[in-house]
Amino acid sequence: MCGSRVAIVDCLARGSRLKRFATQDVIGVGPRLVSGILHDLGHEAKVIQCEEAYKVSNALSGFEALFVSGMSTDIPSMLKLVSRWSGGPAIAGGPSFVDYLRLIYSGYNFVVWGEGELTIPSLIDYLNGKKELDEVPNLIYKVGNHVIRNPGPRWANKPVLWGFTPSVKDITSYPGWWGARVYVEVVRGCSNFFRPTLPLRNGRTCIFCDLCRKGSLIQRLKCPIDIPPGCGYCSVPSLFGPARSRPMEQIVDEVKSLIKLGVKRIVLSAPDFLDYGRDWLVSPDPLTNPREPPPNIDAIDNLLYRLTSISEVSTEETYIMVENLKPNLVTEESAKVLGRYLRGTPVNLGLESGDPQHHIALGRPSRVDEVFRAVKLLKKYGLRPYVYVIHGLPGENERVIESTLKAVKKVWDLGSEKITLYRFTPLKGTAFEGFPKPPPAVKSKAKSLYELVRKLNKEGKLRLKGRKLKAIPVNRGKDGLIAYALPHGPVIIIESNNTSLIGRVVEVKVDKVLSDRLVKGFLIT
């Protein structure tokens, strides 16, 4: 195993069909980080796309170990892939680790529970004969008919955390990488250790001890009746721990390397970007309060100043964006600092449920009125707020749908540019584990919500008609070039067959709205 060739297959968002149908322009952090860890440990690691690894006959030949990254919903693709593997150890990781039994009983030798930094170095030592199997923290494997899960830390801390450098060169294995949104990790974990108060499937219901809302930062880690932390539908705090910020120097170095390679769109990835540097204000305690202290404006200002001072960013050859914000942390001050550096870029806010009581009962860190305030402030300072909603959640009823319809109309009127309606998925390791998955919105009582969201998003796209946009063609489709809008927007079909434009920034005038996700345009330059 020493110095060996390792394949890292990215199955993220492939579902059961070994193909990405949504978020095709996203390059996530996980596989690049695993590649970086293996590289730092002296191995030759290569990221390969799931489609290629499965369909191209010799794509995995010559590799001595296989790492596969995916979410729970990607397990069918991960299983198909491992059935093709005949080399050395097959190791599964990424958020799919919560379904480790399925992975272990279907061909994977090992599953890495949680953060790779904690397990991969010891696993490599074991494979090199330098450690015993039971010494590898957080590793899951089978001995005879028994599945063993080794104990280990619940989450990584420094120096292990941020001790490895995510691979930059591996992004070139992604089709259209030059136009993709490349995610750069800035915060690991989430500060929301509130918990839902709705009755749960395992028979537990909050006893209102208030520890997770009013206790000390340490006390909030543990609920006396073991309700997992965070919003009931989200697994981030229970599986990846409280928010921990990455050192600024590392972020700046990684962004510079990506820009040097030719990346045009970079997303600062964090369950909440406004958690950046907030943990430093309460250290050594864990940041388990999603509301206090307020955002660390100096840290955010410093980071964004340094990133937007990179010449390619200041001249708008490359764009920097942030991912998600907690609505309650969007204050006049934090919105102002975001607007100073990120004007014209989109940001995501979770509304999820527009019913004030239901919103809080889900374990949300915010209130509904704070979502409205956040949209207003972000708009005021020149950002483009996108809002998430979830249908089919536990506790959803006619009143909740009615209130959510009103709240969606309100955020739209306040300036939200896009609404994304998700279907609730009961994830393992979350408080809402075990609830049934609801039918698709069109076939459920949330149909009116689906229709409203569709109508508003289409209206939003219609506003683009006649507008000039910068875009980057990434491929040739049957009706022309397929391009991504800069810094972010709908997919654009450009009426041109000039494939030499692929990878170059062009200006396009939008002349037709094809759907709520797709527009058509023609080249100006």
Ligand code: SF4
């Ligand atoms: S979720 Fe748990 S910790 Fe929070 S108030 Fe309820 S019982 Fe207490």
